[in-house]
Amino acid sequence: MSAHAAEAADLIDHGHAGDDGHGHDELVENNYMKVPNVKLAIWTFLGSECMFFGSLIATYFFYLDKSIGGLLPKEVFSIGITSISTFILLTSSFTMAMAVDTAKSGLMSKSRNWLLITALCGATFVGFQVYEFWHFVHLGLTLQTSLFGSTFYVMTGFHGAHVSVGVIWLLMVAKLVHSGKIPAERAVFVESAGLYWHFVDIVWIVIFTFVYLLEFAK
Amino acid sequence: MSAKLHDIEALQAPEPHMHYERPGKTGLMDWLTTVDHKKVGVVYWAAGAFFLLVGGLEALLFRIQLAVPDNDFMGGETFNGLVTMHATTMVFLAIMPMTAGFANFLVPLLIGARDVAFPRLNAWSLWTFLGGALVINASFLFGGPPAAGWTGYAPLTGPEFGGTGIDFWWSGLALLSASSMAASINFIVTILNMRAPGMTLLRVPVLGWMMLVIQFLLALSFPPVTVGLILLGFDRMFGTTFYNVSMGGDPQLWQHLFWLFGHPEVYVLILPAMGIVSEILPVFARRPLFGQTAVIFSGIFIGFVGFGVWAHHMFTAGMGPVADAAFAATTAIIAIPTGVKIFNWLGTLWGGKMTYPTPMLFAIAFIPIFTLGGLSGLMHAAAPLDLQQHDSYFVVAHFHYVLVGGALLGLFAGTYFYFPKVTGRMMSDGLGKAHFWLFLIGMNITFFPQHMLGNEGMPRRIYTYPADAQWDLYNMLGTIGVIIMTVAMLIFVYNVIVSVKKGAIAGRDPWDAATLEWLTESPPKVQNFDFTPIVLSERPVWDHKYTEGMEIIAPEKGESFHMPSYSWKPMISSGFVLMLIIGILLNTFMPGNWLWIVAALAAVGVVGSVWAWVSEPV
Ligand code: HEM
Numbered sequence: 062m063s064a065h066a067a068e069a070a071d072l073i074d075h076g077h078a079g080d081d082g083h084g085h086d087e088l089v090e091n092n093y094m095k096v097p098n099v100k101l102a103i104w105t106f107l108g109s110e111c112m113f114f115g116s117l118i119a120t121y122f123f124y125l126d127k128s129i130g131g132l133l134p135k136e137v138f139s140i141g142i143t144s145i146s147t148f149i150l151l152t153s154s155f156t157m158a159m160a161v162d163t164a165k166s167g168l169m170s171k172s173r174n175w176l177l178i179t180a181l182c183g184a185t186f187v188g189f190q191v192y193e194f195w196h197f198v199h200l201g202l203t204l205q206t207s208l209f210g211s212t213f214y215v216m217t218g219f220h221g222a223h224v225s226v227g228v229i230w231l232l233m234v235a236k237l238v239h240s241g242k243i244p245a246e247r248a249v250f251v252e253s254a255g256l257y258w259h260f261v262d263i264v265w266i267v268i269f270t271f272v273y274l275l276e277f278a279k
Numbered sequence: 280m281s282a283k284l285h286d287i288e289a290l291q292a293p294e295p296h297m298h299y300e301r302p303g304k305t306g307l308m309d310w311l312t313t314v315d316h317k318k319v320g321v322v323y324w325a326a327g328a329f330f331l332l333v334g335g336l337e338a339l340l341f342r343i344q345l346a347v348p349d350n351d352f353m354g355g356e357t358f359n360g361l362v363t364m365h366a367t368t369m370v371f372l373a374i375m376p377m378t379a380g381f382a383n384f385l386v387p388l389l390i391g392a393r394d395v396a397f398p399r400l401n402a403w404s405l406w407t408f409l410g411g412a413l414v415i416n417a418s419f420l421f422g423g424p425p426a427a428g429w430t431g432y433a434p435l436t437g438p439e440f441g442g443t444g445i446d447f448w449w450s451g452l453a454l455l456s457a458s459s460m461a462a463s464i465n466f467i468v469t470i471l472n473m474r475a476p477g478m479t480l481l482r483v484p485v486l487g488w489m490m491l492v493i494q495f496l497l498a499l500s501f502p503p504v505t506v507g508l509i510l511l512g513f514d515r516m517f518g519t520t521f522y523n524v525s526m527g528g529d530p531q532l533w534q535h536l537f538w539l540f541g542h543p544e545v546y547v548l549i550l551p552a553m554g555i556v557s558e559i560l561p562v563f564a565r566r567p568l569f570g571q572t573a574v575i576f577s578g579i580f581i582g583f584v585g586f587g588v589w590a591h592h593m594f595t596a597g598m599g600p601v602a603d604a605a606f607a608a609t610t611a612i613i614a615i616p617t618g619v620k621i622f623n624w625l626g627t628l629w630g631g632k633m634t635y636p637t638p639m640l641f642a643i644a645f646i647p648i649f650t651l652g653g654l655s656g657l658m659h660a661a662a663p664l665d666l667q668q669h670d671s672y673f674v675v676a677h678f679h680y681v682l683v684g685g686a687l688l689g690l691f692a693g694t695y696f697y698f699p700k701v702t703g704r705m706m707s708d709g710l711g712k713a714h715f716w717l718f719l720i721g722m723n724i725t726f727f728p729q730h731m732l733g734n735e736g737m738p739r740r741i742y743t744y745p746a747d748a749q750w751d752l753y754n755m756l757g758t759i760g761v762i763i764m765t766v767a768m769l770i771f772v773y774n775v776i777v778s779v780k781k782g783a784i785a786g787r788d789p790w791d792a793a794t795l796e797w798l799t800e801s802p803p804k805v806q807n808f809d810f811t812p813i814v815l816s817e818r819p820v821w822d823h824k825y826t827e828g829m830e831i832i833a834p835e836k837g838e839s840f841h842m843p844s845y846s847w848k849p850m851i852s853s854g855f856v857l858m859l860i861i862g863i864l865l866n867t868f869m870p871g872n873w874l875w876i877v878a879a880l881a882a883v884g885v886v887g888s889v890w891a892w893v894s895e896p897v
């Protein structure tokens with residue numbers, strides 16, 4: 062057998078040809094990268110998101126200490142309160158990991174519960190952020206006040222929007238798990254939501270460390 | 280060249296069993312609810328071609344204004360609007376969508392797949408793109424077009440100077456950006472994960488590779504400009520201070536965010552054309568592409584370095600000598616992989632048994648014309664020289680050589696080459712050649728003299744010039760060239776329309792080509808391939824025909840597979856995203872709570888339609 066014929070025979074043997082995917086949007090998934098389509102898509106999306114938040118955070122630092130007038134970060138930040146909301150968000154990464162883990166082991170109703178707890182933590186975090194914004198506005202820092210006001214609200218606001226999207230996403234996944242549309246074999250859909258959730262969490266850790274904590278280390 | 284061992288037409292497989300969740304549709308419904316990558320591709324291409332004509336018309340108008348000195352055919356404001364819309368249209372609504380047309384139609388065929396990874400998301404990208412195109416052009420009807428240049432420099436776009444057109448511009452671009460990012464994710468997954476068995480990465484055709492590289496460029500370069508656009512929108516809607524100098528804002532922030540996107544973007548425009556040329560030259564020179572791997576790797580290298588050169592557009596912005604020197608150096612480096620490709624193409628032609636049908640003419644012309652544009656680019660890579668050339672017609676000449684002489688010639692080549700695959704019919708070669716020669720002559724008459732104009736000091740974006748500047752001749756030539764190109768384009772449009780109906784019937788493989796797309800019928804069936812081909816080289820169809828022991832073998836039993844069903848969800852959810860933009864535009868004309876009401880409804884609509892989307896059977 063020539064080398065080519067051998068290669069062809071090998072490919073046919075391994076059942077590569079004619080694989081019909083697993084319903085939903087995946088067609089023929091030859092799975093070259095050893096990663097399911099959805100998961101690869103989420104990874105790519107997160108790469109894109111890195112550039113998005115990278116640009117927002119870079120803008121914040123580009124304008125740091127360049128405000129003309131207006132309140133300064135140190136005059137509005139309350140590390141205590143933000144630490145609590147940060148802690149809640151971090152906890153949600155743990156509960157998310159549990160949701161993925163249980164889904165992979167086929168414990169679907171447990172997974173659904175973990176998803177709901179995660180969504181609840183996320184919603185609480187957003188609630189804290191709404192309070193924080195409200196509080197800052199009352200102190201006198203608005204979107205229009207200064208470069209600090211503009212950059213701070215837009216950067217953290219877009220992060221909050223991402224958390225909110227994540228909460229909706231988790232609720233949808235929880236519903237699909239509950240109705241049996243995401244069975245154990247499709248745990249990758251839970252896992253994908255998890256990837257996004259952890260990413261949003263990491264972005265917050267970056268913001269909390271460099272925007273909030275560093276302000277007090279100076 | 281040896282005789283054919285096997286014929287592609289003779290390769291028949293038993294009828295496959297296809298499984299759909301929902302029944303088929305016909306007529307208009309078929310197009311509105313389609314998730315077929317081929318139909319999506321055709322709509323992208325047609326929309327791109329349409330906007331190519333619109334952008335051309337805009338150029339024709341402002342070239343009439345510039346034909347003679349001290350002309351009063353139009354005023355400065357109209358001129359600025361037309362130039363801005365011309366460039367925005369050509370980049371985002373003509374070249375990118377035509378490229379997307381090729382990507383959609385061809386990528387699954389090139390890699391032996393039945394569709395893209397996420398067919399409904401693909402349709403969503405299409406509708407969102409059309410929404411963005413609509414929004415940008417709607418500015419003509421409501422308050423006039425944007426007039427700040429396609430680069431939208433702050434503070435020209437700010438609340439103080441930018442008219443209502445800017446709101447259409449930034450929000451329309453934001454839609455296009457969402458569309459491109461979704462598409463890029465889709466195609467990265469498709470090319471990486473859905474290749475036919477045996478198609479290792481290095482067996483992916485060069486065109487497939489270039490499409491892969493540009494998806495990474497899109498995925499990573501659109502976010503910065505999206506942030507830039509959002510900040511602009513916030514400045515205009517809510518009075519934030521991002522680009523407001525009196526509040527300490529720095530207009531250079533926009534320039535960085537824009538060019539961090541803008542330079543990768545120029546490679547998004549050119550790499551697919553390079554891919555097309557790399558597919559066509561070997562077919563009509565009857566030789567494999569010289570150094571295929573080098574062509575692929577230089578494309579990847581261009582993609583990487585393309586992210587490190589953006590500030591060569593800002594040499595005059597006062598970044599300081601260190602930054603200027605660094606960006607001059609990276610810019611010079613990027614010319615190296617470009618040169619590598621040029622030598623590969625020449626090496627392919629060297630000693631080939633050449634024939635010259637229309638696609639080959641365009642592909643050959645691409646090489647020297649694009650090279651001229653590359654050379655002028657290399658000249659203003661030198662920061663001190665660029666201080667002289669920046670914002671002059673020399674730069675205008677540069678980017679028209681690379682965009683018209685490069686990207687557009689490549690897309691024309693691809694159109695003539697793949698037309699038979701898409702429609703099942705050939706385009707007229709005679710009319711094609713008329714189009715080719717007129718267009719080539721017209722573009723050189725218009726753009727070559729602009730090098731001289733630039734060196735003589737004519738700035739870009741001025742709506743008229745005095746007679747004693749002595750720029751008359753070159754400007755008159757510019758206008759004459761545009762008229763010649765217009766005639767060429769009319770011939771092209773006529774050719775496309777007539778050939779769709781009356782062109783000679785093309786078989787599966789009219790050009791005796793080498794890659795998998797020519798294995799399918801013309802036009803390909805919904806499922807593309809009746810059986811999953813097994814790929815053993817980078818030239819599977821060529822080897823089937825000409826290499827002993829390498830034929831593609833059809834299975835004895837019909838394959839069964841699942842095909843994606845028709846769906847309204849992509850269009851509906853894209854419509855709700857468009858609704859958000861409409862809220863923003865309402866805010867421009869009727870400030871108040873409109874924005875929040877419409878935005879809230881749109882958000883509910885998006886969530887609802889996404890829920891419907893994920894719950895429907897595919
Ligand atoms: C050898 C490769 C290239 C080099 C070294 C190069 C270099 C440059 C430089 C330094 C500028 C800034 C000039 C100025 O504003 O003063 C420029 C402008 C430009 N280039 Fe290139 N370029 C190259 C290839 C390309 C390609 C392939 C494209 C598009 C397909 C392109 C499109 C443009 C455009 C659109 C502008 C003008 C943007 C504007 O200000 O409106 N270039 N190029």
Ligand SMILES: [Cu+2]
Pocket residue numbers: 541542545588589591592
């Ligand atoms: Cu550039």
